[in-house]
Amino acid sequence: MTDTSILFEETAIGPVGLRNRMAVAPMTRVSATEDGRATDQMARYYGRYADGGFGLVIVEATYVDKQYAQGYLHQPGLTDEAQTAAWATVVDAIHAGGAKACMQFVHAGALNQGRHSSYAEGAIAPSAVEPLGTMLTFYRGEGGYPTPREITRDEIAAVKQAFVDSCVRAVAAGFDLIEIHGANGYLLDQFWTAYTNQRTDEYGGDARNRIRLDEEIIREAIAATNGAVPIGLRLSQSKVNDFEYQWVGGEQDAADIFPVLDAAGMAFIHITEHDATAEVFGSGHSLAGLARKHSNAKVIVNGGLGAPETAAGVVAHGDADIIAQGKSALANPDWPNRVRAGEALEEFDFGMFSPLADLDSAEAWAASR
Numbered sequence: 001m002t003d004t005s006i007l008f009e010e011t012a013i014g015p016v017g018l019r020n021r022m023a024v025a026p027m028t029r030v031s032a033t034e035d036g037r038a039t040d041q042m043a044r045y046y047g048r049y050a051d052g053g054f055g056l057v058i059v060e061a062t063y064v065d066k067q068y069a070q071g072y073l074h075q076p077g078l079t080d081e082a083q084t085a086a087w088a089t090v091v092d093a094i095h096a097g098g099a100k101a102c103m104q105f106v107h108a109g110a111l112n113q114g115r116h117s118s119y120a121e122g123a124i125a126p127s128a129v130e131p132l133g134t135m136l137t138f139y140r141g142e143g144g145y146p147t148p149r150e151i152t153r154d155e156i157a158a159v160k161q162a163f164v165d166s167c168v169r170a171v172a173a174g175f176d177l178i179e180i181h182g183a184n185g186y187l188l189d190q191f192w193t194a195y196t197n198q199r200t201d202e203y204g205g206d207a208r209n210r211i212r213l214d215e216e217i218i219r220e221a222i223a224a225t226n227g228a229v230p231i232g233l234r235l236s237q238s239k240v241n242d243f244e245y246q247w248v249g250g251e252q253d254a255a256d257i258f259p260v261l262d263a264a265g266m267a268f269i270h271i272t273e274h275d276a277t278a279e280v281f282g283s284g285h286s287l288a289g290l291a292r293k294h295s296n297a298k299v300i301v302n303g304g305l306g307a308p309e310t311a312a313g314v315v316a317h318g319d320a321d322i323i324a325q326g327k328s329a330l331a332n333p334d335w336p337n338r339v340r341a342g343e344a345l346e347e348f349d350f351g352m353f354s355p356l357a358d359l360d361s362a363e364a365w366a367a368s369r
């Protein structure tokens with residue numbers, strides 16, 4: 001049997017101790033109330049991962065304002081007291097199982113599939129570029145994305161402030177860590193991605209400029225929360241609407257952005273790839289390995305790591321401190337406990353996302369088996 005003991009070592013992100021190196025990746029389940037409050041069903045769902053042995057549970061992408069940030073109907077938010085109180089219940093369930101809780105904050109940008117009727121209509125993005133791809137049907141989307149409107153400089157400042165204010169609320173809700181979602185095609189990734197950012201101001205152009213909004217959010221959120229919880233960033237190449245995108249600058253992009261993010265106080269970097277072990281840019285490293293090489297932050301790695309020996313191998317190789325499971329955690333909420341006991345793992349089945357990738361569909365799917 002493969003030695004997976006490295007996954008069960010204790011670790012820490014800043015002052016936040018983790019009982020092991022296994023995290024649940026953030027996964028949008030569109031199961032909040034219409035007005036963005038997390039529910040008891042969500043608390044039970046997240047609590048199961050903690051009970052199943054994960055050391056860290058990163059909750060799903062949560063919107064930061066009541067303007068353009070929400071991208072999916074029944075997505076949760078963290079923009080007011082009611083939403084804060086609802087998330088506190090989820091945090092309690094995660095803590096009860098002995099895991100630490102990480103909030104993930106998102107702004108949808110151009111990728112808007114629907115939002116609460118009292119919020120703003122339409123979509124804003126760095127530039128008025130029609131998104132590639134089509135909407136996600138398992139989140140109630142259909143057809144292509146409309147072309148967004150270019151965000152104004154005042155709106156950039158307001159979005160930044162919304163992330164910062166939401167970070168303050170996340171601390172109040174009891175979260176141990178905060179992840180800023182800079183990956184997978186949403187607003188911050190639209191700034192980072194060359195073809196969706198055609199700006200000529202200090203937020204567009206070279207890598208340094210395209211990462212500036214992430215940098216400023218991290219820096220200002222740390223100041224506003226007095227460093228109460230470590231704040232990290234998720235980055236990817238692939239997007240929900242463009243699977244094959246690659247960073248235009250290759251390894252030089254990593255060399256350009258990670259020192260800037262470190263200087264802003266980034267406590268961890270969460271890298272997600274289809275196959276997190278794959279070499280990138282002919283560099284001799286995976287993307288997580290490049291993060292390790294060019295950043296001093298803790299590295300969380302995600303993508304295709306469901307096999308225990310693969311997950312353990314990434315950590316043993318030195319590419320990451322923590323591995324995150326997405327679909328394998330959906331199939332095995334007790335992935336760590338099963339691995340420790342040497343028990344077989346379930347295969348992920350897309351049937352649980354039918355008709356929607358929400359918790360009701362998953363519960364009906366489970367009951368029918």
Ligand SMILES: Cc1cc2nc3c(=O)[nH]c(=O)nc-3n(C[C@H](O)[C@H](O)[C@H](O)COP(=O)(O)O)c2cc1C
Pocket residue numbers: 025026027028029060061104181183184234272273274302303304305306324325326327328357
């Ligand atoms: C249903 C579903 C919802 C997801 N929602 C999010 C999300 O809210 N935020 C995010 O950063 N990634 C999200 N992802 C991406 C996952 O975090 C992860 O990167 C992806 O599933 C690949 O990892 P895996 O091979 O372990 O499944 C989602 C993935 C799935 C399957």
